[in-house]
Amino acid sequence: MTRRLSIAPIPPGALDLAGDAVRRRRLLQGRMLERIERGGYEEIIPPTFEYAEVFVRAGGDEVADRLIRFLDLDGQLLALRYDFTASVARLAATKLSDRPTPLRLSYAGKVFRQDPAREGRRPREILQVGAELLGAEGAAADVEVVRLALELVRCADVREFQLNLGHAGALAAALAALAPDQRAEARRLIDRKDAAGLAAIGGGGEGGGALQALPFVIGRREALDRAARLAPDATGAIDRLRAIDAALTDEERRHVVYDFGEVRGLDYYTGVHFEIFAAGAGAAVGAGGRYDDLVARFGRPLPAVGLALNLDALADALP
């Protein structure tokens, strides 16, 4: 007799978790939230759905296709929570607008994303833990968030991990010198690490040299010196990274790599940004950075820096 599978279908990309998969997620989440709370962060529970426009306003047009959207009773377009940051920014500008700064907020829960090109073959929900530090623009705030990210990953007992730290300002001048369509192409090539393709685009005006070479500068502290020689007009960005490097402990520095080749999220980040990689996971297990323009889009100019970790990836990383 064949089993009737159609009696209880599950949509593509929806996750059923049980047993150790759940125990491990809850264990990691508990440890992480405890660490975040010790850092003075207040946990919030934002709504599971918002007007779709809120996520697009925060994340840009490319987010629109990736939302799981549906209609409200009055026909307005809603979306499941694409990220927590949009809701945090909205909250900071509205309900929490009278709170003194710096404002430290944290969260844990699912985000919902889909990639139309993948037709739901990948999970469409991800369990995240994260924190946002609002109203602080100095290097000390960047250091606080980078340090928190490192400690949270350490909570997950992964064998080996690395935080790749970059700065949105490093490539800004070189990219700005390109025509808009060339700029999009250059970013795509940088994202794929295609040096030959990038060389074929050429151009970049005065920043041309930086455009060709800077995206491939990756390394420890000495990478900052290399970057400074290649991109004299990116001093501000590099000085900020130097200040962070100086503030980190030797142990923390062992896990930090300076990386000028990350162009994802450049429409979003305005300062430092990072991705975290762990042995046994095929994609980044966490990301974060500074987005000083974001909260202002909801009516309250407020610098901000934050991070989010992918608990599913960390819990499932091969031992």
Added chain:
Amino acid sequence: MTPPPLTVALAKGRLLEPTLALLRKAGHEPSEPTTTRKLLVPSSDGTLAFLYVKPADVPVYVESGAADLGVAGTDVLREAAADVLEPLALGFGACRMVVASAGGTPFPSLPGGVTPRVATKYPRLTRAFFAESGLGVEIITVSGAVEVAPLLNLSHWIVDLVDTGRTLRENQLVERATILDVGAVVVVNRASHKLKLERHQELLKALQNAR
């Protein structure tokens, strides 16, 4: 302690011979002939392990991290919309992905407003191309012998790779439009590239010099 080898996914089929020749020139030889039935074949110096898979599976292995890197055609990469690094084009495996039809079958529209049927191994790219062109078509996904589809009335048009165009001519097919220029590229898993940077850089440099 020697680190574990980097796993390299290689596409069986038309790209395999030139890929192995390039690896050999770069100093990386499989320790066993390709006829082996082993899944993972170490290189003679043990720094790499080769994995022979179907071409369309290379992006899958590399994107997930099951393989650290691989060699694949841009046809299967774009079809899979794989999120991987593409640091190096290898200069071989060049061909084009085209729309073709029988000489007597018109393009881009059929008489009487008939909705064209298009047979292909690349349904996603085919759908994207016709959607972009504003042409409504029905797509028929097949896994091989695409060029016979019009002869057997399975489809009006096909989307497939052409190299010299001989197969098309032998099946009385005419090229109508180019969708994509295809070539072999090295693909690298994003996380692996970050965590094993020096080893990837070394290997890419050796491959670049051997091209």
